[in-house]
Amino acid sequence: MLTTRIIPCLDVKDGRIVKGVRFQNLRDAGSPTEQARLYETQGADEIVLLDVAATPDGRSTQLDIVASVRVALSIPLTVGGGVRRVEDASALLDAGADKVAVNSAAVRNPELVQRLSERFGRQCVVVAIDARRSPDARSWEVVIQSGSQACDLDALEWAKRAGELGAGEILLTSWDRDGVGEGYDIELIRAVRKVVNVPIIASGGAADPEDMKQAIDAGADAVLAASIFHDGRFSVREVKAHLAGRRVEVRLS
Amino acid sequence: MPGDSLTVTVVPTGVANLASIVTALRRLGTEVAMSVNPVEIGAASHVVLPGVGSYAAGIRYLDDHDLRGALVERIEADRPTLAVCLGMQMLSRGSEEAPGAAGLGVMNARATRFPGTVRVPQLGWNRVAVGEGATDAAPHCRFVCESGYAYYANSYRLVERPGDGWSCAMSDYAGPFVACAERGSVLACQFHPELSGVWGMALIERWLRLAQTGKEAPTC
Numbered sequence: 001m002l003t004t005r006i007i008p009c010l011d012v013k014d015g016r017i018v019k020g021v022r023f024q025n026l027r028d029a030g031s032p033t034e035q036a037r038l039y040e041t042q043g044a045d046e047i048v049l050l051d052v053a054a055t056p057d058g059r060s061t062q063l064d065i066v067a068s069v070r071v072a073l074s075i076p077l078t079v080g081g082g083v084r085r086v087e088d089a090s091a092l093l094d095a096g097a098d099k100v101a102v103n104s105a106a107v108r109n110p111e112l113v114q115r116l117s118e119r120f121g122r123q124c125v126v127v128a129i130d131a132r133r134s135p136d137a138r139s140w141e142v143v144i145q146s147g148s149q150a151c152d153l154d155a156l157e158w159a160k161r162a163g164e165l166g167a168g169e170i171l172l173t174s175w176d177r178d179g180v181g182e183g184y185d186i187e188l189i190r191a192v193r194k195v196v197n198v199p200i201i202a203s204g205g206a207a208d209p210e211d212m213k214q215a216i217d218a219g220a221d222a223v224l225a226a227s228i229f230h231d232g233r234f235s236v237r238e239v240k241a242h243l244a245g246r247r248v249e250v251r252l253s
Numbered sequence: 254m255p256g257d258s259l260t261v262t263v264v265p266t267g268v269a270n271l272a273s274i275v276t277a278l279r280r281l282g283t284e285v286a287m288s289v290n291p292v293e294i295g296a297a298s299h300v301v302l303p304g305v306g307s308y309a310a311g312i313r314y315l316d317d318h319d320l321r322g323a324l325v326e327r328i329e330a331d332r333p334t335l336a337v338c339l340g341m342q343m344l345s346r347g348s349e350e351a352p353g354a355a356g357l358g359v360m361n362a363r364a365t366r367f368p369g370t371v372r373v374p375q376l377g378w379n380r381v382a383v384g385e386g387a388t389d390a391a392p393h394c395r396f397v398c399e400s401g402y403a404y405y406a407n408s409y410r411l412v413e414r415p416g417d418g419w420s421c422a423m424s425d426y427a428g429p430f431v432a433c434a435e436r437g438s439v440l441a442c443q444f445h446p447e448l449s450g451v452w453g454m455a456l457i458e459r460w461l462r463l464a465q466t467g468k469e470a471p472t473c
Contacts, residue, residue, distance in 0.1 A: 096272035123406035251402040
């Protein structure tokens with residue numbers, strides 16, 4: 001049986017891990033290579049590395065970090081941030097990423113998802129969606145550019161479309177919950193689960209392992225968290241022990 | 254560590270991400286060479302056939318480089334060969350993914366798509382069960398000699414065991430499928446051993462060592 005993945009997320013800026021609240025007020029949280037290695041030894045199932053300040057100028061720095069994290073790991077590595085063209089994805093894969101996450105560029109140019117999927121295979125393509133609750137609280141809109149820009153696109157429609165275009169999985173982040181520690185947006189996960197058949201990685205809001213259990217029950221195939229791991233509140237091992245005790249199938253080593 | 258001077262030849266099948274497998278092999282102390290030359294691949298001591306991407310593109314790549322004969326020959330001659338993911342499927346007769354593309358045919362099975370009752374692709378860690386359902390006709394696996402969790406990223410898989418002396422370990426996703434198959438010095442994995450943590454690294458290391466030294470007993 002396929003196990004539920006526990007995925008620490010490294011948000012990287014200028015070569016260091018950073019973490020903020022709703023993508024703002026970033027604070028330093030360590031070296032990506034050292035933290036990635038630590039999380040693997042704790043039992044992480046995968047590492048996601050997002051370059052939150054990826055720019056064309058920063059491209060070579062980003063590739064160096066990916067290469068050095070790759071050498072430290074023997075588990076899968078997903079990398080995102082500033083992927084605008086097929087060539088950007090290709091460079092990340094060559095540097096050592098196993099999967100590539102696309103966000104803003106895919107919203108602006110959905111065909112990018114299709115091209116990536118055709119070129120590298122669906123299993124290589126993660127579409128990252130940052131979803132914000134609309135003022136009426138009954139739907140979610142997609143935000144891009146690290147949450148700074150709303151784009152009048154319904155998150156459920158975009159998730160469904162992304163799956164049709166060739167996304168291998170959806171990295172679903174609740175903008176409202178990011179870094180806040182109030183639990184994942186369970187209704188969002190449940191709603192997206194109904195419209196896609198590819199795996200969903202739930203992201204944004206985890207404060208403790210029980211939040212992850214709720215996200216899994218709502219239909220997440222993997223749960224991603226940053227702050228609770230970086231701050232040392234819980235190790236990956238502790239999270240997995242809790243989930244195993246709650247009858248979630250996890251990989252215990 | 255397996256032999257200090259061992260060189261492993263990796264076939265860079267088109268679109269595959271090679272960094273992870275190359276990194277894993279180097280970490281185990283081997284030299285890594287890349288080659289699409291059929292003569293070099295025929296002569297190499299250890300060959301890795303990775304594979305990510307579509308079946309049709311993978312087979313076309315092998316045929317464009319005239320590698321079909323060299324690969325079939327070394328597998329039939331029991332030369333150390335490791336096929337990963339799409340690489341394993343390419344050893345079979347073919348795939349539902351590309352009905353017109355003939356596989357190498359050294360494994361008598363055919364890849365089919367997971368049903369829509371499960372999420373496709375299968376992305377994540379699944380249990381590899383060793384020894385269950387093994388019969389006297391199918392000797393126990395030498396390389397995959399302990400059960401564990403392996404990382405998968407696939408939409409297609411082999412459901413039938415290939416027979417012909419291949420020993421299989423199985424995983425379950427919408428029913429049993431072939432997790433890996435081995436015969437002599439040849440190991441084919443549907444999962445990615447290079448991304449399967451400590452368990453996967455130990456597997457690659459056993460293949461490097463046992464495939465090189467012949468029939469010695471497994472050490473785990």
